[in-house]
Amino acid sequence: MSILNADLHCHSVVSDGTLTPEELAARAAANGVELWSLTDHDEIAGQQRAAQAARSHGMKYLTGTEISVTFADQTVHIVGLGFDAGDEEMMSGLLATRGGREQRAREMAAGLAAVGIQDAYEGALKYVGNPELISRTHFARFLVESGVCRDTGEVFRRFLVEGKPGYVSHRWASLGAAVQWITRAGGMAVIAHPARYRFTANEEFALFTEFKAHGGRGVEVVTGSHTAAEYVTYAEAAREYGLAASRGSDFHSPGESHTDLGQLPYLPGELTPVWEVLADRIQ
Structure with a gap:
């Protein structure tokens, strides 16, 4: 099942994308996506629209969001997949995260x-x-x-960026809180695009081990900002930490994104895809 065109990371106008959930669904379907998720930043208001649009194009759907957390003085993103989009604890947590x-x-x-x-x-x-x-x-x-x-x-x-005139840091949710919101709502927490954080080896070890200790179960291996070498690095990390592997373009806009919806290499076959673990959550 690793040979599946799943795109489980993208953004609409509900957060910082430029297309509506419906436009994204049409684009994903046109690009051959079979399983899709809309993962707007700290927001799940577009989930019902996305799920309906996915079905209208014959795609399977997993609920999604991308939560900003502060870890080791950096902003880290945790993708949530397959959760109950009506969960009150998650909705209130995301509202607080957006507040600042x-x-x-x-x-x-x-x-x-x-x-x-x-x-x-x-x-x-x-x-x-x-x-x-x-x-x-x-x-x-x-x-x-x-x-x-x-x-x-x-x-x-x-x-x-840090040190430049328009940069202002922000304290987001804690790693533990974000993972808890997702898992208590029946979903899976996934570390998004881990190569982007430029952590030291010790910091990355701390991220992965704390993430697992809080109940996190997945990591993005194939994603729009990873190089081919980084696919290999994080495939190895998935095996080392016993995490399921995810795949997503992180698509935001036709004019800005380097990788289009559905246009990624497939996951390496020896990994456990997140969609196998979340089979009963697919709509």
Whole structure:
């Protein structure tokens, strides 16, 4: 079952994507996706729409979200799959996680104003589908549209990473809380794109071991930001830590994302895919 075109990581206008859940479902189906999940940041408001759209295109569906957590002074993302989207504890936890984004965004705008970029908060809001989820990505789109930078990558490098004028840190949920919300709602917690965090070997060991201790059961092996070598590295990590393997493009937008929905290599055959573990949660 590892030879399955499953895409279990992407974003819609409900968080920081540019397409609606329905548009994403149509794009996924057109690209041959057989099992799909919409994983908006810290939000599950698009789940019913996504599930209905998936069914209308003949795809199977797993509920999804991507929760921001603070670990070792970095932001780490934990994908939740196959949970009950009506779970009260998860909904209240995600609401609390979203709560600090407006203040953070206003502080980011103040930092940008200090280097001559005015009205960045109002500009970023034009790109936000859900104001509770205003993020660095929305500021990046505004700066590209304004001609300050050529592309969103340049915006991040010049303005929105640590040490740059528009960077403001934010304390997200704890790792334990995020994993608990997902598992108590009947789902599986998955470490998203682990190569992106640039942890030391000791920090990564701490992440994986604490994640497992809290009840986490999966890791993204094949994902849009991983290289071919990193597929191998995290396939080995999945085996070492006894984790199921996930696959997802992390697609946000046709104009921005390097990897389209469904356009990834298949999982290595010797791994246990998350969808086998979650077979009874697939809709």
